[in-house]
Amino acid sequence: MHSIAPQPLLSLRDVSKVYASTGAIAVENVNMALSKGEFVSLVGPSGCGKTTAMKLAVGLVDKTEGTIAYKGQPGTPRPGTYGIVFQQPVLLPWWTVEQNVLLPAKVLGLDPAASRARCHKLLELVGLANKEKFYPRQLSGGMRQRVSIARSLLHEPELLFMDEPFGALDAITRERLNFELLQIQDELGVTVLFVTHGISEAVLLSDRVIVMSASPGRMIGEIRIDLAKPRGPQTLREPRFRELEAQTRDMLDAAEAPADGGIVVAR
Numbered sequence: 001m002h003s004i005a006p007q008p009l010l011s012l013r014d015v016s017k018v019y020a021s022t023g024a025i026a027v028e029n030v031n032m033a034l035s036k037g038e039f040v041s042l043v044g045p046s047g048c049g050k051t052t053a054m055k056l057a058v059g060l061v062d063k064t065e066g067t068i069a070y071k072g073q074p075g076t077p078r079p080g081t082y083g084i085v086f087q088q089p090v091l092l093p094w095w096t097v098e099q100n101v102l103l104p105a106k107v108l109g110l111d112p113a114a115s116r117a118r119c120h121k122l123l124e125l126v127g128l129a130n131k132e133k134f135y136p137r138q139l140s141g142g143m144r145q146r147v148s149i150a151r152s153l154l155h156e157p158e159l160l161f162m163d164e165p166f167g168a169l170d171a172i173t174r175e176r177l178n179f180e181l182l183q184i185q186d187e188l189g190v191t192v193l194f195v196t197h198g199i200s201e202a203v204l205l206s207d208r209v210i211v212m213s214a215s216p217g218r219m220i221g222e223i224r225i226d227l228a229k230p231r232g233p234q235t236l237r238e239p240r241f242r243e244l245e246a247q248t249r250d251m252l253d254a255a256e257a258p259a260d261g262g263i264v265v266a267r
Contacts, residue, residue: 007072008033009191010057010159015066017052025216026052030066032210032219034191036158041194041202041209043248049217050195051163057193058082058161080108082159083152083190087167089144091136097123097147098132104155115154122150125184142173149181153188160185162194166201178204182231199252203227203244204235211251221251 011033017026027049034040042050055061057068059076070077083104091100098119105115123129126146136144145165152160166174178201185192196202202209203225211221225244227235235241 006035009036010034011069012057013067015056015063015068017056017061018064027217030219034193036191037189039185039192039205039207041196041206042212043196043199043202043209044212045214048212048214050212054161054163054193054195077159080155081157082161083157085148085152085162085165087164089148091144091147093136097134100147101151101154103151108155110155118154122153126150141169142177158191160190160192164195179232186230199245199248203241203248204231209248223247
């Protein structure tokens, strides 16, 4: 008997975005599916539409053409089923760390006691267990982004959208947070769509890396990352890591999409 492939948690089929005011094509014929518990990264040149593709997936931008389905039903994920982390932490400076993390509980009307307990567990998970009463100005850039990640996970989302969350950080802090994110995703099992310019970052974190072309953004290839888990600093020294890094870089260097308009899958 043939096994039936599980239904994607989120899928985009032939999705395009054209800005009516200018006629500019932001992304074209985006095809992407995320399975439950998967970590998928989008990489591509600056301005290629990676962030637009993510915003289409979450419903922050309306599509011009195509189909988006969540759990097999037409439409984007419902509020409360996802969290978002942007490049800047966007914390309220007059609120403490604890208050910032608890913001989704206020917006979604969640149980205060249960939310506070989860807040403390998440702060422990991201290494800020003793910083609940600190204000954002008292934290480093990496700490503020950890607060943002904890906030995005407070309501136990199925999906986590991350738009270059470590792009503004120094290399050492960025690498440290990459390893912490791997631990968080492994422990919580959340499905992640991660936008980045970093090839090494994408290969380290992901189950699959989707490569986008220069504007207008199209998905020109996909690389399945078969590195063993759990991953850590030793992963960066593995020959297979370097091979996958090179494959991703070669695909990014490709000037044109495949002639048939399909996606190249590198194995």
